[in-house]
Amino acid sequence: MKTVKGMVLLVFGLLIMITLVYAGGSVEKGKKLFNDTTFAGSTNERTCNTCHPGGKGLEDVAEDYAKKADALKDQVNACIKAPLQGKPISADSQQMKDIIAYMKSLGGK
Ligand code: HEC
Structure with a gap:
């Protein structure tokens, strides 16, 4: 019985960890979006990086x-x-999380 409880706790722990990882933004992906001319349906050749090199x-x-x-x-x-x-992206979209994660990584703190 004890092992079963332990297993259940372990699985829950893992699920929570996975959720936390995915809830955060990805610096890598954010950096790609920052340099992507098509990000957010952009209709010109500019990227965030154009003005914020x-x-x-x-x-x-x-x-x-x-x-x-x-x-x-x-x-x-x-x-x-x-x-x-x-076109504006949703405040709780993954892209928003990613681009913010990238910008936050810039401070190096
Ligand atoms: C045409 C140039 C231009 C482009 C392209 C551009 N920005 Fe900006 N951005 C500005 C200017 C100008 C400001 C205001 C500068 C200031 O903080 O006084 C600004 C401000 C910001 C700020 C606020 C900075 C602060 O310290 O308050 C953020 C965050 C930001 N931009 C992110 C982005 C992101 C993300 C993108 C791509 C989706 C982007 N910008 C694309 C010109 C641009």
């Missing part, structure tokens, strides 16, 4: 927006709408 100027994003995650998402969408001529 190598993420320049965004190094403090993690700190500056620590308490206002929604404002950061709005800012990403503002930069998608006008500069990229694209």
Whole structure:
């Protein structure tokens, strides 16, 4: 009986870990989106990287927006709408998580 309980706990633990990993954003994928001319349905040749080369100027994003995650998402969408001529992405989409994970990685903290 004890082993069964142990197994069940182990499986639950693993499931929780997997969920946490997937709930976060991927820095790798975010970097790709940052350099993708078609990101968010962009209709021009610009990428985020065009105006923020190598993420320049965004190094403090993690700190500056620590308490206002929604404002950061709005800012990403503002930069998608006008500069990229694209369509805003959903605030809780995987792409949003990825691009934010990438920007947060820039500070190196
Ligand atoms: C046409 C140029 C241009 C493009 C393309 C662009 N941005 Fe921006 N972005 C700006 C400007 C200008 C600002 C305002 C600069 C400032 O912070 O004063 C800004 C600000 C930001 C900020 C806020 C920075 C801060 O410190 O508050 C974020 C985050 C951001 N951009 C992310 C992105 C992302 C993600 C993309 C791609 C989807 C992108 N930008 C594409 C020009 C651009």
